[in-house]
Amino acid sequence: MIIAADHLSKWYGQVIGLNDVTLAVPPGITGLLGPNGAGKSTLMKLITGQLRPSQGSITVFGEPIWRNPASYARIGFCPEQDAFYERMTGVEWVAALVGLNGVDEEAARAMAMRALDLVDLAGEARKKIGAYSKGMRQRVKLAQALAHDPELLILDEPLAGMDPVARRRTIRLIREWGRAGRTVLVSSHILHEIESMTSNVLLIHQGRILAEGNVHQIRDLIDEHPHTVYIRADETRALARAFLAEDGVLSLKFEDQALVVQTARPDAFYTRLTAMAASGELGTIHEVTSPDDNLQAVFQYLVK
């Protein structure tokens, strides 16, 4: 096993972040699925050695990870929050972080460029990060996680805020990394996203691992609940007209420059949405997010 936790707990004062978690993450891609506040980020920060366990133990590559910086070089971490110097260019920022792995400056720059190329950002590598779109920022974060050639990738909500095309591209990349022999732990609160990368999932809720194994078993549960999608686009009215003709769309709501859609058939909906974004026939789609209400409902059902 690449990651193993044994009765792992983490609390912040009176608040429990992670509660008596025992798990094992095998090589390949594993999805960490849970609503916001479930403990996904806490678990990832424990795995990357940024937090000390309050109780229990966690090992990565068979070694305790806390205060073990030698192991950090084997891990690539993509945090959920932005972590940039806006005045730096993409390549400067990635190269600076690669340099911390003991690589000389010239090699660090070359590795940064290769990683940026892998996430389709080579053309924008010399632009300042301040000028990057949300999707480009997500990709440059992925590049820094990948650049030093780690064996284990920890990706915290890597698809958050990406447009459908960038989302599809990133999912493809993550699958390629899994096929190339890397171990990837990727978190999300959207089942559809995780399902498109792997069938192996860990379900986390209120700091506890609720279920683990094959995604298809919880798939049916998810489908019983309507799925909400928030789309920020230039032509929201045209998109709404197109969606009205779709099967499974339950409701449409306009918000400030955005369209909020409830669908009973998320798979078909996302496929159609990606096709629309790629063709550009209904204007530019800037951002697609999904609130975790639907997943929350499933978790509530599971914990009953």
Add this chain to the structure above:
Amino acid sequence: MSPIHDQGYRRYPGERSPHGRAWAVIAAAGLRGFFRRREFLGLLLVSLFPFFVRVVQIYAAANLPQAAFLRPSPEMFRDFLRQQDIFVFFIAVYVGSGLIANDRRANALQLYLSKPLTRAEYVFGKLAILLAFLLLVTWVPATVLLLVQIVFAGNFTFVADHLYLLPAITLSSLVQALTVSVSMLALSSLSNSSRYVGILFAGLVFFSQALYGVLYAVTRDTSWSWMSFSANVSQIMALIFRMPSPYATPWPVSLGVMVGVIAAAVLVLERRVRGVEVVA
């Protein structure tokens, strides 16, 4: 040869430097970043004006009989270091205020500390940046002045008569630079705004001096000098240069205050420099 090129990631075949040297990467990146800024180079140049004035003084004393009264003395070196106080302050504010605050604002600490870099290495790398610049305006010009004296005098008599001078310059500069650097880093870790940190540092320096000034004005007693950040540094410098104490405060008290300030700063850094901010 296959016409299809491998598009996969190519592994780094070179050597990786051993663990424990990542602080040097942080320090080198910081030093390079500041040397690229024109306004900072201007500040460095201005901070060397007193050095050039002292060079002229030493030259005149060595070559013009009527300027013999300008002859260098150990006091001259101590006074030079005290004169540099104002530049130490400006450089500390310019360089130091953002060293950790900017990383906190950019949320970069969580990424740095997920790399093979310990918190101690991170702090040491940041400290090295500020220390290097402060020593560049204190220890470096003072040591060069000593060399200039030897060159213009054409002999080693002055240095031989005051063998303690080079160690005194070195120790004084280190005490001053270390106290200022560690305090500034601790303040920088307290906020996400470098401006606020700059104001906080200025407040610490000026308020402590003003407090001492008021108490001195009321009591006419210099034994309150332990309250002043800069008076404590002056007191220790006088001791190192084997000169009479400028204040009535016993030097162990001044030293104790400075050690206390450094200890408090280290404690703040230990609590604040974390990849994940834990609010408990």
